[in-house]
Amino acid sequence: MVVNGDKINFPGGGTHFHNGADKYIIALARMLKFPDDKLNNGGNIRNVLDVGCGVASFGAYLLPHDIMAMSLAPNDVHENQIQFALERGIPSTLGVLGTKRLPYPSRSFEMAHCSRCRIDWLQRDGILLLELDRLLRPGGYFVYSSPEAYARDVVNRRIWNATSDLLKRMCWRVVSKKDQTVIWVKPTSNSCFAKRDPGTIPPLCSSDDDPDASWNVFMNACITPYSGKMHRQKGSGLVPWPQRLTTAPSRLEEFGISAEEFQEDTSIWYFRVFEYWKQMKSVVEKDSFRNVMDMNSNLGGFAAALKDKDVWVMNVAPVNASAKLKIIYDRGLIGTVHDWCESFSTYPRTYDLLHAWQVFSEIEECGCSSEDLLIEMDRILRPDGFVIIRDKPSIINYIQKFLIALRWDGWSIEVEPRIDVLSTSDERVLIARKKWEVSTI
Numbered sequence: 001m002v003v004n005g006d007k008i009n010f011p012g013g014g015t016h017f018h019n020g021a022d023k024y025i026i027a028l029a030r031m032l033k034f035p036d037d038k039l040n041n042g043g044n045i046r047n048v049l050d051v052g053c054g055v056a057s058f059g060a061y062l063l064p065h066d067i068m069a070m071s072l073a074p075n076d077v078h079e080n081q082i083q084f085a086l087e088r089g090i091p092s093t094l095g096v097l098g099t100k101r102l103p104y105p106s107r108s109f110e111m112a113h114c115s116r117c118r119i120d121w122l123q124r125d126g127i128l129l130l131e132l133d134r135l136l137r138p139g140g141y142f143v144y145s146s147p148e149a150y151a152r153d154v155v156n157r158r159i160w161n162a163t164s165d166l167l168k169r170m171c172w173r174v175v176s177k178k179d180q181t182v183i184w185v186k187p188t189s190n191s192c193f194a195k196r197d198p199g200t201i202p203p204l205c206s207s208d209d210d211p212d213a214s215w216n217v218f219m220n221a222c223i224t225p226y227s228g229k230m231h232r233q234k235g236s237g238l239v240p241w242p243q244r245l246t247t248a249p250s251r252l253e254e255f256g257i258s259a260e261e262f263q264e265d266t267s268i269w270y271f272r273v274f275e276y277w278k279q280m281k282s283v284v285e286k287d288s289f290r291n292v293m294d295m296n297s298n299l300g301g302f303a304a305a306l307k308d309k310d311v312w313v314m315n316v317a318p319v320n321a322s323a324k325l326k327i328i329y330d331r332g333l334i335g336t337v338h339d340w341c342e343s344f345s346t347y348p349r350t351y352d353l354l355h356a357w358q359v360f361s362e363i364e365e366c367g368c369s370s371e372d373l374l375i376e377m378d379r380i381l382r383p384d385g386f387v388i389i390r391d392k393p394s395i396i397n398y399i400q401k402f403l404i405a406l407r408w409d410g411w412s413i414e415v416e417p418r419i420d421v422l423s424t425s426d427e428r429v430l431i432a433r434k435k436w437e438v439s440t441i
Contacts, residue, residue, distance in 0.1 A: 021061040028143060031176035031183055040065050043240025046332040049109045049135060052117025056085035056092045063090075066241055068312070070109075070334045072102070083347045089290035091312045091334055094345045097128055101219055103337040105322075106211035107137045107236050108329040115145040122159070125221040126166045130202060133170060134211050134224050137236045138188040142172070145181040169200055170223055190225050212326060215319050215337045241332045245304050249330035254323070262299065268420050269301030275417065276388055279431055283411050288352065288384070295356045296321075297335055300328045302355055314351075316344075318362060340376075341368035349382045357390045358424075360399070370398065378406050383436040388429065390417070396428040403432055410435040 029039040039045060039062070048069040050058050059069030071092035073082045085092040095102055097119060112132050121129050132142060148159045164174075171192035172184040193204060205211070205222035239247050246266055248259035277284075289311050294302045297315035306313060315335030317325040322337040329335070338344055340363050354377055360370050377387060387408065389399060396414060403409045412432040417423075 021057065025061060025065065031178055038065065040067050045110045046241040046244065047109045047329055047334065048111045048113055050113045052114060052119055055081045056090040058113060058115065059092065060088065060090045068332065068334055086291060086347060086350050093336065099218055101131060101214045101217045102135065103214050104135055105214060105326040105329065106134050106224060108135050109140060110137055111141045111143060112136060113143045122162055122166065125202060127219050127221045129166065129170065130221055130223060131219050133186060136186045138186065140186045142184045143181065149182045150180045169196065170202065193225060212323055215322055238330060244332045245307060249327060251326050251330055264421065265299050265301050266304055268422055270305045273302060273305035276431065279413055279415060280386065283433065291351045292353045293351045293355065295340065295354060295359045297328055298324060300331050300333050303333050304331065340373055341366055343376055344380060346380055348379050350380045352382055352385045354381055355388045360391050360395045374399065374402055374406060381434050383434055385434050386431060388431050390427055390429045393426060393428045396430045399430060407435040408432040
């Protein structure tokens with residue numbers, strides 16, 4: 001993806017136009033000594049967290065390399081940059097690096113990236129770096145491009161020395177340093193922690209600290225050690241992309257889901273999505289979808305079925321199923337945790353397609369308002385965008401009453417889908433399109 005006139009920083013200093021982006025990516029691959037100077041490292045680098053991402057240019061240039069970045073911008077003066085990134089069709093989101101954990105499970109990313117992101121990594125005993133430690137897989141990389149890494153003045157030297165000292169105590173080590181960029185790697189075992197002096201700060205987290213808890217959970221200034229159940233192989237022992245998408249990850253065992261059940265789930269969603277597209281074929285224009293959201297992602301089957309489409313999917317795990325988000329990331333997909341009784345942190349008119357499977361049934365059980373959810377979906381749905389709602393017949397009948405008021409009556413169809421093992425009860429599918437015209441009220 002190329003946007004004429006876009007700029008990006010890369011090692012060696014300075015700001016360059018987009019023809020320098022590939023040089024930056026190649027430079028990183030060379031610093032890491034990856035084969036053929038490819039940053040995806042044969043499919044082993046798939047999920048990247050780009051912190052303080054600006055207009056998400058780094059994430060944009062990773063897409064042709066089969067690398068999926070969650071581009072995260074602070075919820076402050078950078079808000080409009082994320083809006084621009086989403087308009088470009090680049091996976092990105094607003095986030096707050098403050099007191100609470102980011103809404104992702106542990107060991108979700110092979111790499112974290114910060115290029116002039118102006119984040120104070122040393123604040124509060126390095127709690128933000130410890131949050132990156134929670135999110136990185138064993139052997140994961142932290143790419144840091146900033147004046148602190150190369151400037152010789154007193155202030156930058158002091159920050160660099162303090163940062164290096166903290167990361168050394170966290171058992172991270174420098175694997176490469178060139179010009180303004182340094183790359184650290186996270187350890188793959190607990191052996192280094194045992195060699196630290198007693199009382200070393202930051203301490204190890206207690207055994208009752210759940211590293212996967214991420215919704216409304218305060219950050220903790222401690223290091224999450226590997227447990228006996230954790231897979232300590234580099235990259236969590238996952239197969240390379242794209243095989244990763246359809247290979248049953250080891251963390252399925254935590255949910256009592258077998259590899260056979262995982263494969264069946266994948267097959268069912270391929271069929272379901274095929275049926276959706278067959279119903280929509282007559283009204284969907286080519287290349288009209290780019291930003292897609294699955295509002296109840298489960299194991300990521302819906303997103304996996306869209307692999308050959310030129311789209312990206314924000315997989316949303318409801319709070320009561322937040323742990324399953326780790327399966328999403330193990331498949332090489334991206335997502336977030338969210339409570340659909342609240343508004344979603346994004347801009348109006350952000351997504352081209354919303355898929356809601358049993359979402360309305362679940363929020364009704366929580367005592368929340370279906371009307372409020374419909375209004376929220378309308379807010380984030382672009383004009384001419386589509387909603388696919390799969391739920392109980394009573395829910396579908398109820399929603400049908402609001403289509404005209406919502407202006408979702410540009411086109412609609414209701415069908416009775418084939419029963420499968422994922423259908424907990426009788427279901428209906430409602431597909432509707434939002435009208436383009438703007439109200440004159």
